[in-house]
Amino acid sequence: MRSHLCWIAIGFIACLTPTSATAATITLNAIDSGNYDNVFGLHSPTRENYGAGLCIPGDCAAGDVGAELRNFFVFDLSGITEQIVGARLVLNTETVYDTGTFTLWDVATDVDALRAGGSGLFSVWDDLGSGTLFGSKVIGATQDNTLLSVTLNLSAINALNTATGSLFAIGGDYDGLFGAFFFSGSFDTRQLVLETVPEPSSVTLFAFGGVLLFLCPTVCRFVTRIAPIRISR
Numbered sequence: 001m002r003s004h005l006c007w008i009a010i011g012f013i014a015c016l017t018p019t020s021a022t023a024a025t026i027t028l029n030a031i032d033s034g035n036y037d038n039v040f041g042l043h044s045p046t047r048e049n050y051g052a053g054l055c056i057p058g059d060c061a062a063g064d065v066g067a068e069l070r071n072f073f074v075f076d077l078s079g080i081t082e083q084i085v086g087a088r089l090v091l092n093t094e095t096v097y098d099t100g101t102f103t104l105w106d107v108a109t110d111v112d113a114l115r116a117g118g119s120g121l122f123s124v125w126d127d128l129g130s131g132t133l134f135g136s137k138v139i140g141a142t143q144d145n146t147l148l149s150v151t152l153n154l155s156a157i158n159a160l161n162t163a164t165g166s167l168f169a170i171g172g173d174y175d176g177l178f179g180a181f182f183f184s185g186s187f188d189t190r191q192l193v194l195e196t197v198p199e200p201s202s203v204t205l206f207a208f209g210g211v212l213l214f215l216c217p218t219v220c221r222f223v224t225r226i227a228p229i230r231i232s233r
Contacts (some may be wrong), residue, residue, distance in 0.1 A: 031075065129171065
């Protein structure tokens with residue numbers, strides 16, 4: 001009886017032993033942003049404007065009026081060692097011309113090539129608005145110069161965990177009648193907010209379990225000798 005109770009007590013203590021640390025929030029600023037158009041397949045690496053949607057006169061170069069822009073954001077995950085369990089993309093909307101849905105996608109294009117830009121890169125423009133969906137958010141026509149937070153889905157979380165230790169890009173498109181994020185740039189908020197937890201060490205947990213199992217018989221024998229249990233009838 002005493003031996004059984006001892007084993008139960010030790011098992012209870014083991015269940016209370018913490019095996020993971022507290023979650024943490026990490027905020028990363030974009031190291032680059034920009035857009036590509038569907039008229040010239042053009043991106044200039046010196047411009048970090050992330051306008052998306054239909055260009056109208058006064059917002060785009062003359063040849064781009066009527067073009068559709070798709071944008072991108074690049075983040076450096078080289079310092080991330082924890083497991084990512086949640087993420088949000090936070091952006092300043094700057095100028096919004098019409099209500100629409102801002103949709104985020106994975107980027108298959110090599111990050112260095114994406115940032116280098118050039119012309120005739122229509123495949124990159126296609127890439128920024130297709131592939132694996134990462135999340136979306138409706139933006140109202142009156143939401144000029146506000147912080148927009150887009151929650152990223154499980155596909156994005158998995159992609160982020162795969163990309164830890166390297167650069168990570170997110171693409172976006174906007175389906176309003178006219179565009180959003182115009183007159184934006186490197187001076188604007190462009191952040192990736194990560195919720196992380198430390199990776200549990202399987203070696204540590206295995207060692208803990210082994211030690212506990214090794215010590216249990218000894219501890220129980222000692223306890224039953226020095227602490228006899230009396231049961232009232």
